[in-house]
Amino acid sequence: MYKTVNALYRQQQIGFLQRECKQRHAEKVSMMESIVIEHLSKKYGQFVAVNDLNLTVEQGVCVGYLGPNGAGKTTTIKVLTNLLRATNGKAYLNGIDVIHHPKAALEGVGAVVETPEFYPQLTPDECLSYVGTIRGMSGEAIAERSHAVLEQVKLLEVADKRTGQFSKGMKQRLAIAQALLHEPSILILDEPTSGLDPRGMVEVRDIIKGLIKTDITILMSSHLLYEVQEVCDKVAIIDRGVLLTYDSVKNLSAGQDVTVTITTLDPITRPEFEAIKALKDVTSVKRTETLALKLSFSGGPETQFHVLRGILNTGVKVVSYMPQRAAIEDVYLQLVPEGEA
Amino acid sequence: MAPNSVRQIATVIKYELLKYLRGRRLLAIVLLTIIISAIFLIVPPAIGTAYPKDPTDFITRVLSFLGVLSILSATFFGADAIVSEYESKTGYFLFPNPIRKTAIFVGKFIASALVSVGAIGLYYVIAVVSVRVIDGSIPANTGLSFAYSLIYLFAILAIAYLFSAIMRSSVYSLVLTFFTFFLILPIIDAVGSVAKFKPWFSVTFANGISQYIFQNPYPADKVFTTTAAGGPSAGVQTYSLVQYYPEIRLSVIVMAAYFVVAFVLSIILARRREM
Ligand SMILES: Nc1ncnc2c1ncn2[C@@H]1O[C@H](COP(=O)(O)OP(=O)(O)OP(=O)(O)O)[C@@H](O)[C@H]1O
Ligand SMILES: [Mg+2]
Secondary structure, three states: OOHHHHHHHHHHHHHHHHHHHHHHHHOOOOOOEEEEOOOOOOOEEEEEEEEEEEEEEEEEEEEEEEEEOOOOOHHHHHHHHHOOOEEEEEEEOOOOOOOOHHHHHOOOEEEOOOOOOOOOOOHHHHHHHHHHHHHHOOOHHHHHHHHHHHHHOOOOHHHOHHHOOHHHHHHHHHHHHHHHHHOOOOEEEHHHHHHOOHHHHHHHHHHHHHHOOOOOOEEOOOOHHHHHHHOOEEEEEEEOEEOOOEEEHHHHHOOEEEEEEEEOOOOOOOHHHHHHHHOEEEEEEEEEEEEEEEEEEEEOOOHHHHHHHHHOOOOOOOEEEEEEEOHHHHHHHHHOOOEEE | OOHHHHHHHHHHHHHHHHHHHOHHHHHHHHHHHHHHHOOOOOHEEEEEOOOOOHHHHHHOOOHHHHHHHHHHHHHHHHHHHHHHHHOOHHHHHHOOOOHHHHHHHHHHHHHHHHHHHHHHHHHHHHHHHHHHHHHHOOOOHHHHHHHHHHHHHHHHHHHHHHHHHOOHHHHHHHHHHHHHHHHHHHHHHHHHHHHHOOOOOHHHHOHHHHHHOOOOOOOEEEEEEEEEOOOOOOOOOEEEEEOOOOHHHHHHHHHHHHHHHHHHHHHHHHHHHOO
C-alpha cells in the first residue's frame, strides 16, 4: 500500500515537473522533442567552451554531433548528464529541466561520457546491478537485461570477472552495456566506438543501427564521419563552442559533389577519357595514375549509378568504382576552418 | 522509476561495502588491530613480566593505539572517497544516473563510517574481552570511552571527507589527512604545553577524553617546573610546562562540531564539484 502511494506520489511529482517545465516553455517543448538545448553556455574560468548553443532533437531521431578536438562536444554532453553545471541557458530531457531536476530528467536516459572507469573490485554483473538498483529495476529485470546487454557487447564471458584488469575497449563495451541496461528512451553517447577494435566498432554500430529502428532518440558525438553518415539521421557541427550547422544528412549531402575513384584493367585512352568527361552530371575528371581516374559529379545514388553505366558504355574495363569519401566529410571540411584545435 | 533517495543511499552503502570487502584496506586495518592488541597481550608473558594489576591500567595500555587506528581508518576510508570518483573517472559511470549527488556522497560516508566503526569496535572488543579474561573485571567507563572514540572517529572521518572533496588528487588528500592528524594537530597540542595555552579547539587534543575517562578522579591540568643550569654567565633558569587535560563536555562539543561542519561542507563542495 505504502509503496503504491509512494510511487503514485512520485509520478505526480514527475508530472508536475514536466508540466512546470512545459508551462515555463510556452508551447515550445512538446513531448516529441526529446532533447532541447536553449542558449546553453559553459565557461571554464574565462574560456568559453560552449557558446549560446541551441539544439533540438526530436523523438526517434539520431543526431551525429561533430566538431574538431576541443570544440565543446564533451562539454555539451557533460551538461546534459549532470556532470557539469551550465554557466547559462537551459537543457531539457524528455521535457524535464536537467539542470534543476537532474534526477527526474535522467530517468529515461542512458549515457556514455568519455571512457568511464569502473570500480576495479566489482564485476560487470555487479556494476550493472548497482546502476540497475539505483534506477529502481527489479532483481529479475536486472538479471535478464544484464544478460542481454552483456551479450550484445560481447562481455558475457567475463561477466563475473573483476573489471580492474579490463582493457580500454572492454571498459568501453561495458559502458555501452550500462547505458542500454534500462532500455532508455534517450541515448547520449560521447564517441561510442572510441577505443574499440575494428570488429567492436562494427558491432557497436550495428547495435546502434538496431536501436534506430525503435523510437529511441540518440545524440552521439563522433569523429568518424562515415559512421555518422551511415547511422545518423541528422548532423550537428560545432566548432569553438558555436553551432555551425544542424541539418539532416540527406540535405547536407544533397548539395555536395560526389567524388569516385575508378580503377581500370587497361590504361584509359584519350577518346575514352573525353567520353567520360562528356557524361551528363560529371563535373570534373582527373587522371591520378595510369590505371586510375578521379571524377566528381553532383547528385545522389541514382546519378552515381548512371555515371557508372555511362562509363561502362564507353567500353572502359572498370575494375573498381569507389566513392572517395563521405559527403558529410566535404561539408565538415568546408565548414570547419583549418587551424589548431 | 528511480526509487527515493533513502533506498538509493542504501544501494550506495551496499556497493561501497562490497568494494571495501574486496579491497586491501579493510583487511589491513583488521590485521593491524589484531597485531596491535596481540602485542600488548603476548609480549608481557613472553618477556616474563606480569600484566598490569589494575584493569584500568591494563585497558588503557591495550587501547593506547586508539588514536593511531582512528587516524588510519579516517585516512583509508575517508581521505579519497570523493576525489577518487573524479580522479579515476568512475564518476562518469555513477553520476549520470537518476540519483542526487547528495545521496551518493551520504551513502559513501555512511559506508566508510560503518567500516571504521567496525575496526574501532573490534579493537574495543579485543581489549574488553582480554581484560575481562585476565583481570576478571571490566573497567568502569569503558562504554563512555568507546562513545567518545566514536565521536572522534566521526569528526576526523568527516574532516578527511572534506579534504577528499577539495583536493585534486587522492594521494594529496591521503597525505594531507594523515599529516594533519598525525603531525600538525599534535604539534599544536604540544606547543600549547610550552606556550601555556590550552588547545581545547584541537580535535586530537579533545580525543584525550576517551583515554583519561578511565582515570579516577578525572585528571586536572598540572604545571611542571624544572630548573636547569645555563651557561657560566646565565646562571640558573626555570622552565615550566603545563600538562593540559581536555574537559569532557567541551571536548564532546568540539568533536561534534568538527563532525557537523566538516560533513555538511564536504557534501556542499562535493555536490558543486564538476567532472
Ligand atoms: N575542466 C576543464 N577546465 C578547463 N577547460 C576545459 C575543461 N574541460 C574542457 N576544457 C576545454 O573546453 C574545450 C572543449 O572541450 P571538450 O572536451 O568539450 O571538447 P570536445 O569537443 O569533446 O573535443 P574532443 O573531440 O577532443 O573530445 C577545450 O578547449 C578544452 O580544453
Ligand atoms: Mg570529447
